Amino acid sequence: MNTLSMPSLPMFYRGLQSLEPKRHWGFGVRGVSNFSAVAKANAVPLGISEFALAARSYPIVFGPAVSAGIPVAVTxxxxxxxxxxxxxxxxxxxxxxxxxxxxxxxxxxxxxxxRSASFFFDPYAEKIVPLECDATARPLFDFRGQPNTALGEIVNFCRQCLQDEQMTQRFMAALERERLLVQRQAHIELAPGQYYELGGFRVVDMDAYHRLPDATLADWVRQGYAALIAVHQWSMTHNWQHLLALHQQQTSSPLTQTEPA
Incomplete structure (x- = not known):
């Protein structure tokens, strides 16, 4: 297996291999999704374009500065x-x-x-396979070695994700520049007398946010940053209890309350 050596892999990836027509002609992508690789993850990265949809189910918070402070959905x-x-x-x-x-x-x-992009996949995911191994896999390349419809869709989606990451980086830079992110912990009573503290995340300090100069606030409204902060706050107000309800359903522990401290 020819796996690209990288200084650090993206979160949840175990390896990266370059996708090449000569090497992967006759390969296809399996359509069935499996998320076992993140079955133990308590947070998943988000882009700002996803905030409105993600806020229906997850508290949206921000990672610590040491990890580049990306937005995450708490899972x-x-x-x-x-x-x-x-x-x-x-x-x-x-x-x-x-x-x-x-x-x-x-x-x-x-x-x-x-200016130029390179395309990779994680070979350990076992989602890219020879077509003879899975008749349901969608071919990645045609008989001339050109990208098929399936690969074209994947590349377009990856480009959208990349654009969202770049916009998210600008939003995060603005939050960091104004020093609006503060450390928080969620104090959780999973069962009577059984407490757990979930930390390692940051939230927007709303008092500091409201003290921003009028010109900055007006600019953030135009850029959509004010709406993103509102969604971030709404997601925390509504979804910590939602997570606790899911935990209760899956562990049969009594339902109690949780909120960030």
Missing amino acids: ALVEGQNLFVDADGQWLPETYIPGYLRRYPFWMRVDDEG
């Missing part, structure tokens, strides 16, 4: 238990699946100038 109250993935690796029905997971096992990387 668990305790370590090692993703409440949205069942024993068969299927995502909870009628719940928004973050684009980061829908893109997996593919990955697109651009050069420092942003």
